Amino acid sequence: MTTVRLEIDEKTVHAQEGTTIFEAAESAGIKIPHMCHEKHLKPYGACRLCMVELVNGAKKKLVASCVYPVEEGLVVQTRSDKLTKMRRMIIELTWPVSQDLAKEFGVIRSRFRTETSDCHLCGICVRHCSEVKKLNTVYFKGRGIDREIAIVPGLGNECNYCQECFGFCRGGKIIQEFLYE
Amino acid sequence: MTRLNSIKDLEIIRTACVLEQKRKPITVTVCAGTGCATCGSTKLADTFLKEIQRKGLHERVALRRSGCHGFCERGPVTTIMPNKICYLQAKPEDVPEILEKTIVEEGVVDRLLYVDPQTGGRISNIDDIPFYKYQRRELLEKISAIDPTAIRTYFAVGGYSALSSVLTKMKPGEVIQEIKDAQLRGRGGGGFPAGIKWETTANAPGETKYVIVNGDEGDPGAYMDRSILEGNPHGILEGLIIGAYAIGASKGYFYVRQEYPMALDNVKLAIEEATEHGLLGKNILGTGFDFSVSIHRGAGAFVSGESSALMNAIEGHVGEPRPKYIHTSVQGLWEKPTCLNNVETWANVPLIINKGADWFNSMGTEGSRGTKVFSLVGKVNNTGLVEVPMGITLREIIFKIGGGIPKGRKFKAVQTGGPSGGVLPESMLDLPVDFDELNRAGSMMGSGGLIVMDEDTCMVDTARYYTDFLAHESCGKCVPCREGLRRMLDILTDISNGNGREGDIELLEDLAEVLQQASLCALGKSAANPVMSTIRYFREEYEAHIRGKCCPARMCKELVRYRIDEEKCEGCGLCEKGCPNGAVSKIGDKMYAIDESKCIKCDACFAACPDKFKAVQKINTNGIAAEMAA
Numbered sequence: 001m002t003t004v005r006l007e008i009d010e011k012t013v014h015a016q017e018g019t020t021i022f023e024a025a026e027s028a029g030i031k032i033p034h035m036c037h038e039k040h041l042k043p044y045g046a047c048r049l050c051m052v053e054l055v056n057g058a059k060k061k062l063v064a065s066c067v068y069p070v071e072e073g074l075v076v077q078t079r080s081d082k083l084t085k086m087r088r089m090i091i092e093l094t095w096p097v098s099q100d101l102a103k104e105f106g107v108i109r110s111r112f113r114t115e116t117s118d119c120h121l122c123g124i125c126v127r128h129c130s131e132v133k134k135l136n137t138v139y140f141k142g143r144g145i146d147r148e149i150a151i152v153p154g155l156g157n158e159c160n161y162c163q164e165c166f167g168f169c170r171g172g173k174i175i176q177e178f179l180y181e
Numbered sequence: 182m183t184r185l186n187s188i189k190d191l192e193i194i195r196t197a198c199v200l201e202q203k204r205k206p207i208t209v210t211v212c213a214g215t216g217c218a219t220c221g222s223t224k225l226a227d228t229f230l231k232e233i234q235r236k237g238l239h240e241r242v243a244l245r246r247s248g249c250h251g252f253c254e255r256g257p258v259t260t261i262m263p264n265k266i267c268y269l270q271a272k273p274e275d276v277p278e279i280l281e282k283t284i285v286e287e288g289v290v291d292r293l294l295y296v297d298p299q300t301g302g303r304i305s306n307i308d309d310i311p312f313y314k315y316q317r318r319e320l321l322e323k324i325s326a327i328d329p330t331a332i333r334t335y336f337a338v339g340g341y342s343a344l345s346s347v348l349t350k351m352k353p354g355e356v357i358q359e360i361k362d363a364q365l366r367g368r369g370g371g372g373f374p375a376g377i378k379w380e381t382t383a384n385a386p387g388e389t390k391y392v393i394v395n396g397d398e399g400d401p402g403a404y405m406d407r408s409i410l411e412g413n414p415h416g417i418l419e420g421l422i423i424g425a426y427a428i429g430a431s432k433g434y435f436y437v438r439q440e441y442p443m444a445l446d447n448v449k450l451a452i453e454e455a456t457e458h459g460l461l462g463k464n465i466l467g468t469g470f471d472f473s474v475s476i477h478r479g480a481g482a483f484v485s486g487e488s489s490a491l492m493n494a495i496e497g498h499v500g501e502p503r504p505k506y507i508h509t510s511v512q513g514l515w516e517k518p519t520c521l522n523n524v525e526t527w528a529n530v531p532l533i534i535n536k537g538a539d540w541f542n543s544m545g546t547e548g549s550r551g552t553k554v555f556s557l558v559g560k561v562n563n564t565g566l567v568e569v570p571m572g573i574t575l576r577e578i579i580f581k582i583g584g585g586i587p588k589g590r591k592f593k594a595v596q597t598g599g600p601s602g603g604v605l606p607e608s609m610l611d612l613p614v615d616f617d618e619l620n621r622a623g624s625m626m627g628s629g630g631l632i633v634m635d636e637d638t639c640m641v642d643t644a645r646y647y648t649d650f651l652a653h654e655s656c657g658k659c660v661p662c663r664e665g666l667r668r669m670l671d672i673l674t675d676i677s678n679g680n681g682r683e684g685d686i687e688l689l690e691d692l693a694e695v696l697q698q699a700s701l702c703a704l705g706k707s708a709a710n711p712v713m714s715t716i717r718y719f720r721e722e723y724e725a726h727i728r729g730k731c732c733p734a735r736m737c738k739e740l741v742r743y744r745i746d747e748e749k750c751e752g753c754g755l756c757e758k759g760c761p762n763g764a765v766s767k768i769g770d771k772m773y774a775i776d777e778s779k780c781i782k783c784d785a786c787f788a789a790c791p792d793k794f795k796a797v798q799k800i801n802t803n804g805i806a807a808e809m810a811a
Binding site: 035045046047048049051062063064067068069082085086089090093094111112113120121123140142143144145146147 | 482484499503504506507651652653654655656657658659660661663664665666667668670671688691692694695698699700701
C-alpha cells in the first residue's frame with residue numbers, strides 16, 4: 001500500500017491509498033459532521049453532511065468526504081461559510097432527528113413544516129442487517145419521498161434474537177417498526 | 182438463415198436485398214410506430230396488404246411497415262414511393278381509393294393530403310410539407326425507409342457497412358479518433374464528449390470491458406429514443422458493435438424500459454437476426470472479433486436512467502446511483518470499465534463512420550455538432566418527432582416546423598430537457614439549440630423533450646408538476662434530494678393553493694442551492710432547474726400567487742371560480758350535461774347557473790360551452806374573466 005500526503009484544514013495528513021478523506025481526517029483528529037457514516041459499515045454517502053471543499057487553486061468543489069478517495073496533494077477544507085450554510089439546511093431538512101448537530105450549528109428551528117419524523121433514512125439499520133448480519137431483514141421500502149425503512153413481513157422473528165441495529169438508531173424508528181411488526 | 186462469414190458475404194447479401202426491393206418499383210409505407218399504431222395503422226396496413234393482393238398489384242407494389250415517421254399529430258402516416266406521396270390520417274376504407282387513384286391512375290387522393298394552413302393549398306410530396314421541409318433528417322431518415330423487424334431491409338439501405346469498414350480498415354484507436362474528431366456529444370442529457378468517454382474506457386486497466394445502450398428514457402412527453410429503438414434497432418446495434426470494437430469490449434447490454442413493449446420486441450428480434458447473420462457472437466464477419474449483447478429490462482424507475490443507477494440495476498441491485506468520484510468508464514458495471522451511451526448517441530456512430538467526421542462537423546455550432554432529435558409536444562400544432570441541425574433556434578422549431586400554437590393562443594414558454602431542464606420564455610426563443618447555450622439560459626438540452634406551453638399554462642403549477650414528478654422518482658437515498666424536493670413540493674403546493682407566504686421564493690432559492698451543491702447524483706443536482714428557471718423568468722407570476730392570491734393563467738384550482746354570464750348564455754344546456762357533480766342547473770328559460778358549493782372545478786362546463794357563446798367563464802380572485810373557450 002502506498003501512502004499519500006494531503007492537506008486537511010491546513011494540516012498535512014498522511015493516509016493510505018484506497019482510504020477516504022473522512023478516514024484521513026479522523027486519523028488526524030479532525031472531526032467532520034456526519035449522520036449516515038458508521039465506522040463498521042461501508043461508506044454510504046447519503047446524508048451529505050460530511051461534504052467538504054476541495055480546493056484547486058481558485059476553484060472549489062464540494063465532495064462527500066466519506067466516499068471520496070484520498071489522492072496525493074489534495075487540499076481539503078472541512079469548515080467554511082458555504083459548508084456551514086449547507087449543513088444548517090440539511091439539519092433543518094432532517095429536523096428534529098439531529099439535535100446534537102443542531103446545537104453545534106446553532107439551528108434552533110426548522111423553516112419547514114415539521115412532521116414528527118423519527119427517521120432520516122441513514123440506513124444504518126438496513127446496512128448493518130445486510131453487511132454484518134447478512135440477514136436483509138430490514139430494508140428500504142418505496143423510493144423518493146415515499147422511501148421508508150421496513151421489516152420484511154414475516155421475518156420480524158429474526159429481530160427478536162438480534163436487535164443489534166437498535167443501538168445505532170438516532171430517532172428510534174427501527175424499534176417502533178419492530179414493535180409494530 | 183445464412184451466416185455471413187466475411188465482408189464479401191455481407192456485400193453479396195446486400196446486393197440481393199437491393200435487387201429484391203427493386204423488383205417491386207412501388208412501395209407503400211405505413212408507419213407502424215407506437216403513435217400511428219394507436220391511430221389504427223396496424224389495421225390500415227393489413228387492409229393495404231389485402232387490397233394489393235385483391236387488385237393483383239402485388240407483382241409491382243410492396244407494403245412496408247416502418248418505424249415512426251415523426252408526424253404523429255396526423256397519424257397514421259402513409260407514404261408511397263418513389264413519388265414520395267404522403268397521405269395523412271387515412272382509414273382502412275380509404276385504401277381501395279388510394280390504390281386505384283395513386284397506383285393505377287397515377288394521381289393523388291386530394292382529401293388525404295396535407296393542407297397548408299396559410300395558403301390552403303394541398304401538398305403531396307412529403308418533403309414539401311413544412312413539418313418535414315425544415316428538418317434535417319439524418320438519423321430518422323432510415324427509420325422511414327426500413328422495416329425494423331426485417332434485417333434485409335436494413336441491409337438494402339447500406340446497413341452494417343460502417344461496421345464492415347471499421348472491422349477491415351480501421352484500428353480501434355482510429356475509430357475513437359474519428360468519434361473524437363466528430364465532436365459527438367452524449368445525447369442523453371449531459372452532453373459529455375463521447376469520444377473522450379470511449380478513450381477513457383479503452384485506456385482503463387482491465388481485460389473485461391462493457392458497453393451499454395441507455396434506453397431508459399423517462400422524461401414526461403419525450404419519445405425520441407423510443408422511436409429509434411422501435412424503428413431502427415439495427416442502427417443502434419451497429420453503433421454499439423463499432424463502439425465495442427473501438428473500446429475492446431466483448432459484452433454489451435441494451436437497457437430498455439419495460440414500458441416500451443414494441444421497442445423490447447424489435448430490439449430482441451434485431452439481436453436475434455444479427456446473431457443469425459454472424460454480426461454478433463464469435464468471429465464477427467470472419468474478422469476474429471467477438472461480441473455479444475443481452476437485453477436488460479428496466480423495472481420502472483426513472484432514476485435508473487442515471488448511469489451508475491443503471492449499472493446497479495443490471496447487476497441485480499436496486500437502481501440507486503452510487504458516488505461517481507471514480508468514473509464509470511474506469512469502474513462501472515461489476516467494477517469493470519464501462520462505456521455507457523444513450524440510444525441516440527450510439528445511433529449516430531454508423532453515420533459518422535460512413536460519412537466522416539467532417540460531414541458531422543459541418544452541421545451545428547462550435548460546441549454542439551450534428552443533429553438532434555426532439556419530441557415536440559404540448560400546445561403546438563404539429564406535435565411529433567423532429568430532427569434538426571444543432572444551432573437552429575427554438576423559434577424555428579416551434580413556429581416553422583411545429584406550425585405555431587393552436588387556436589390562435591399566445592406562446593408563453595417552452596420546457597426543454599425534461600424534469601431536469603428548465604422553462605424558457607418568449608424572450609429566449611431565438612436561442613440556438615446548443616448544449617452550452619441552453620445550460621447558460623438555466624435549462625438544458627436533456628435528451629430532447631420540448632414541451633410548448635401557451636398562455637393558459639401556470640408557471641407555478643408547471644414547477645409544481647415537475648417537482649412532484651422528481652420527488653416521487655428520486656431514489657430517496659440522499660437527504661438534499663429527498664427532503665429538499667419534499668419541502669419544495671410543500672411550498673409550491675402551498676403557493677398554488679393560495680397559501681403562499683412572503684419569503685417562500687427566497688426559501689425555494691435556498692433549497693435549490695443545496696440541491697445543486699450537495700446531491701449525490703445528477704438527478705438531484707439538476708432537480709431544482711424547473712423551479713429556478715420559472716422563478717428566473719416568471720417571478721411576477723409567483724408574486725401574484727403569493728401576494729395577490731391570484732393565478733394569472735387561471736389554472737390553479739383553488740384560485741379560480743366558475744360562473745355563467747347571464748347575458749351570453751343561450752340555454753343550450755351543454756354545461757349541465759358536462760357537469761359530473763350536478764353543480765349546474767337551469768334557473769330560467771335561457772339560463773343556467775353554477776352552484777359553487779357543489780362545483781369541483783373540473784373545467785367540464787367551461788370546455789362544454791360552445792365557442793360561439795363563451796358563456797361559462799373562469800374568474801380569478803382578482804375578478805378578471807377568462808373569456809376563452811378551452
